[in-house]
Amino acid sequence: MASFDMKITGAEIFVQALLKENVKVLFGYPGGVVLPVFDKLYDAPIKFILTRHEQAAAHAADGYARVTGKTGVCIATSGPGATNLVTGIATAYMDSIPMVAFTGQVKTSLIGNDAFQEADVTGITRPITKYNYLVKDVKHLACIIKEAFHIASTGRPGPVVIDLPVDIQNASAEFKYPDVCKIRSYNPTYFGHPGQIKKASKLIAKAKRPIIYAGGGVIISEANKELKELAEKINAPVTTTLMGLGGFDERHKLSLGMLGMHGTAYANYAIMESDLIIAVGARFDDRVTGRLDTFAPHAKIIHIDIDPSSISKNVKVDIPIVGDAKNILEKLNKAITPPDTKAWLKQVFDWKEKHPLKYKDDDKLRPQFVVEKIYEVTKGDAIITTEVGQNQMWAAQWYKYTSPRSYISSGGLGTMGYGFPAAIGAQLGKPGKLVFDIAGDGSIQMNIQELSTAVNNKLPVKIAILNNGFLGMVRQWQQLFYHRRYSQTELKNPDFVKLAEAYGAVGLRITKKEDVVPAIKKAISIDNTVLLDFVVEPEENVFPMVPAGEAINRMMGGMA
Amino acid sequence: MKHTIQALVENRFGVLARIAGLFSARGFNIMSLAVGETEDPSVSCLTLVVDAKDERILDQIKKQLHKLIDVITVLDLTGKDFFDRELMLFKVDFTKENKKDIEELVKKSSAKILETKDSYVVIELCSDQHATLALLEKLKSFGIKELVRTGRIAIVK
Numbered sequence: 005m006a007s008f009d010m011k012i013t014g015a016e017i018f019v020q021a022l023l024k025e026n027v028k029v030l031f032g033y034p035g036g037v038v039l040p041v042f043d044k045l046y047d048a049p050i051k052f053i054l055t056r057h058e059q060a061a062a063h064a065a066d067g068y069a070r071v072t073g074k075t076g077v078c079i080a081t082s083g084p085g086a087t088n089l090v091t092g093i094a095t096a097y098m099d100s101i102p103m104v105a106f107t108g109q110v111k112t113s114l115i116g117n118d119a120f121q122e123a124d125v126t127g128i129t130r131p132i133t134k135y136n137y138l139v140k141d142v143k144h145l146a147c148i149i150k151e152a153f154h155i156a157s158t159g160r161p162g163p164v165v166i167d168l169p170v171d172i173q174n175a176s177a178e179f180k181y182p183d184v185c186k187i188r189s190y191n192p193t194y195f196g197h198p199g200q201i202k203k204a205s206k207l208i209a210k211a212k213r214p215i216i217y218a219g220g221g222v223i224i225s226e227a228n229k230e231l232k233e234l235a236e237k238i239n240a241p242v243t244t245t246l247m248g249l250g251g252f253d254e255r256h257k258l259s260l261g262m263l264g265m266h267g268t269a270y271a272n273y274a275i276m277e278s279d280l281i282i283a284v285g286a287r288f289d290d291r292v293t294g295r296l297d298t299f300a301p302h303a304k305i306i307h308i309d310i311d312p313s314s315i316s317k318n319v320k321v322d323i324p325i326v327g328d329a330k331n332i333l334e335k336l337n338k339a340i341t342p343p344d345t346k347a348w349l350k351q352v353f354d355w356k357e358k359h360p361l362k363y364k365d366d367d368k369l370r371p372q373f374v375v376e377k378i379y380e381v382t383k384g385d386a387i388i389t390t391e392v393g394q395n396q397m398w399a400a401q402w403y404k405y406t407s408p409r410s411y412i413s414s415g416g417l418g419t420m421g422y423g424f425p426a427a428i429g430a431q432l433g434k435p436g437k438l439v440f441d442i443a444g445d446g447s448i449q450m451n452i453q454e455l456s457t458a459v460n461n462k463l464p465v466k467i468a469i470l471n472n473g474f475l476g477m478v479r480q481w482q483q484l485f486y487h488r489r490y491s492q493t494e495l496k497n498p499d500f501v502k503l504a505e506a507y508g509a510v511g512l513r514i515t516k517k518e519d520v521v522p523a524i525k526k527a528i529s530i531d532n533t534v535l536l537d538f539v540v541e542p543e544e545n546v547f548p549m550v551p552a553g554e555a556i557n558r559m560m561g562g563m564a
Numbered sequence: 565m566k567h568t569i570q571a572l573v574e575n576r577f578g579v580l581a582r583i584a585g586l587f588s589a590r591g592f593n594i595m596s597l598a599v600g601e602t603e604d605p606s607v608s609c610l611t612l613v614v615d616a617k618d619e620r621i622l623d624q625i626k627k628q629l630h631k632l633i634d635v636i637t638v639l640d641l642t643g644k645d646f647f648d649r650e651l652m653l654f655k656v657d658f659t660k661e662n663k664k665d666i667e668e669l670v671k672k673s674s675a676k677i678l679e680t681k682d683s684y685v686v687i688e689l690c691s692d693q694h695a696t697l698a699l700l701e702k703l704k705s706f707g708i709k710e711l712v713r714t715g716r717i718a719i720v721k
Contacts, residue, residue, distance in 0.1 A: 130582060131589050135633045138578075155633060189574060189636040313627035316620065 011176040014142045015040035018106070018173070019048045021149040024181045027077050029053060029068060029432050031061040033088075035081020036121060038108035040173035053432065053461060056453040058085050060425035062092020062105060063451070067426030069101050070412045071387055072433040073226070075157045079106040083121030086167075087128065091419055093163045094132040098416025099247060100224060102161035104152045111171040112140060125167045134162030142175040147182055154185040159192030160311040161224060192310060196325040196332035204282075204306045204323050205339040211280035213302075213348040214240040217263065217292075220247030220415070221285015221309060221329050223408045228252065230333035231284060237337060239345045241352045243271035245286050246396075247415045250405035255384075260356065264292040265550045266397040269359035269559055272550070274352050275300055276557040283307045285329045288318040289416070294556035308332050361401050363544075369517050371395070371470040371540045375402035378440055378468060381524045386438040387412060387430050391423040391447030393477035395470050397546040399442040421450025424467060428454060431463045438466070438528060445471040445497050455507035458533040466527045467535045469500060472542045480545045484560070504535035513537045566595060567614050567622055568641040568648065568718055574634040575601060575608040582632055583610065592616075592625050596650075596715030607636065611717045641718055648718040651690045652700070653678075657707035658685040666706060673699045684709055 012020070018041050022030065029051045034042045045052055055061040058080040065076030076096075080089050086107035096103045110119040115138075126138045135155050137148050145168075152164040208214060222231055222244075228251050235242045235258050242252045243260040252259055263271035275281065281303045286292070293299040299319060307314075307321040308329055315324040325332050363372040375398045378386070384404050389412040390396040396413055405411050412430055414422040427441040441448075448469055458465050470476075479493040501511030510530050514523045514537065527534040547561030573579050580599065587594050595613040602609045616622035622640070630638045641648075656666065658680065666685060670677055675689040689699050693716060700711075 126578065127581070130578075130585050187633065190633050311631070313624065313631050315627075317624060320620075 014173040032079035037170040058088035063425035064429035067429030068433040075102040102157040103163040109169040136165040196327035209341040214280040215278040219286025222251035225329040227330035249411040254404040270355035298555035389423040389427040395444040420447040459508040500537040509533040598715035655710035
């Protein structure tokens with residue numbers, strides 16, 4: 005009889021398991037088939053953030069994960085609740101973000117019957133999750149949650165979905181939370197092969213024009229110190245991907261900033277002319293390589309990545325090293341003989357001087373100026389989240405990222421509406437930090453309802469809308485490649501200041517250059533959610549730009 | 565080029581869907597797929613014949629398969645010594661004129677006639693990829709009415 009007393013419901017197991025996983029914040033939205041869980045959450049010691057749309061719950065959990073390095077957790081009901089999470093889950097999947105998403109499901113006897121609010125969530129999320137579960141027996145629930153957190157946060161991280169039928173939430177089982185999790189078919193490699201590391205060090209010693217190309221893997225593995233050591237030891241320039249921003253201090257003289265489609269000219273020239281690319285936690289995405297058959301024709305490639313399937317997927321790699329970037333760089337740094345890169349660095353610095361990023365510095369209010377001033381006022385110490393499009397690229401180009409987990413952006417999926425809910429998650433993850441969402445007037449409206457979440461939770465997130473009255477990036481492509489036929493890209497917007505006020509936030513409109521700095525300072529001084537509506541030059545373009553499918557040293561615009 | 569790939573996977577629901585999903589999402593072609601429980605009931609063995617245009621695609625197929633959490637091991641049988649078998653059932657046009665030829669052909673290969681009707685004959689062949697292909701080619705000239713096959717299975721020597 006004693007064992008009978010120790011049984012608890014699936015809903016209680018859910019709460020207990022989250023406590024065991026040290027979950028402090030849960031993002032979500034209630035609904036019919038998750039009522040048992042929400043009843044247990046009512047007095048559980050877990051902070052619950054009620055978003056105003058499930059998509060925002062997933063993005064907020066993702067933003068929380070990106071700034072803390074911990075696993076983000078969200079929950080929604082079955083059917084539409086679950087499908088609303090899908091964009092957020094796919095966003096996390098593309099950027100390798102650890103997340104566990106719970107979805108309610110109709111009771112097991114109804115599954116497959118097209119029941120009310122039923123959707124095949126494991127089916128829908130299979131290609132956008134690292135793994136997913138449909139819980140069929142309450143006895144398995146604790147173990148499944150343990151596995152889910154383990155899978156989400158280890159190896160190449162990613163989202164895991166647990167589909168939890170309502171009858172499982174009500175059924176009872178003994179709660180035994182496993183201490184360790186062993187999955188025989190899942191054993192990520194952390195330590196690089198010593199032979200490969202040795203080969204890499206030999207290649208580095210012989211290099212004349214080496215370049216380090218660092219991606220999001222550096223942030224995930226927290227290898228920024230080791231990366232800096234490598235760069236300084238071998239005297240090689242460092243370029244990062246969008247996901248890698250903050251992995252290498254952009255004020256460092258060896259920093260070339262971001263490469264690729266909207267990267268700096270000097271980063272693109274350098275990678276094209278290099279004779280050795282040391283890729284660390286990056287995956288040679290098409291936005292980085294441009295036309296593949298012309299990419300870095302003289303370069304040998306060392307590729308350090310935890311995911312073997314990223315290696316030689318797009319470009320052929322000479323020396324693959326599978327494992328955790330931090331571990332591998334530590335070992336590699338010990339094995340290195342520095343090459344002579346004096347002549348190469350002279351060339352690179354020459355490009356850097358001749359082809360800086362630039363914009364027209366006249367009396368018009370330009371978006372680049374706004375981002376630059378946000379950088380100056382915050383001294384590079386803020387967490388910047390972005391939406392997607394021009395705002396994202398300007399935020400990448402004109403703010404200097406100095407530390408990891410400070411640029412939070414949907415890189416792989418390119419999800420509009422990501423930045424604001426991610427800023428909410430980021431603020432909860434780092435309560436003492438200043439969080440800025442650099443937004444566009446299009447993107448912000450995809451999750452503008454979250455003003456309610458931010459205000460109600462007293463989150464002093466700042467939103468800087470670079471308001472150009474257009475879906476700017478699409479408009480830019482239409483201007484450059486579709487003869488200025490602005491098909492469905494002009495936006496008639498609401499009064500964002502009034503909108504902010506209606507939600508209980510503070511709204512400020514800025515139309516003049518000289519008002520930018522005072523407005524940013526004012527926003528920072530206000531202990532509330534603040535929306536800054538920067539009315540900027542409508543037809544400003546993001547340059548340089550490599551047209552899709554071109555070689556990445558064939559850049560348009562912004563060149564000296 | 566065709567490659568035989570064998571994967572040991574967790575024997576649980578949804579695994580086949582993951583593998584099928586992986587192939588369709590990445591545009592890989594599956595020529596045949598055979599799956600069944602192994603000596604360990606918790607493990608299924610999956611034998612895939614894939615058509616990979618080049619080494620890079622083959623490499624990706626293997627890596628992506630291995631990346632699936634439920635996949636325990638992936639073995640590429642290309643260049644390895646192995647026995648392979650496939651079971652094929654044919655329904656072939658049968659006339660007075662070709663009766664002898666068909667019977668002779670069946671006798672020469674290791675095939676078997678399961679049933680003879682007025683207009684057709686049902687032939688069974690369980691053999692390796694070379695024998696199955698050879699018989700298939702030869703039977704084409706007699707007019708194949710129907711063909712079903714299990715897909716290749718294999719075991720390393």
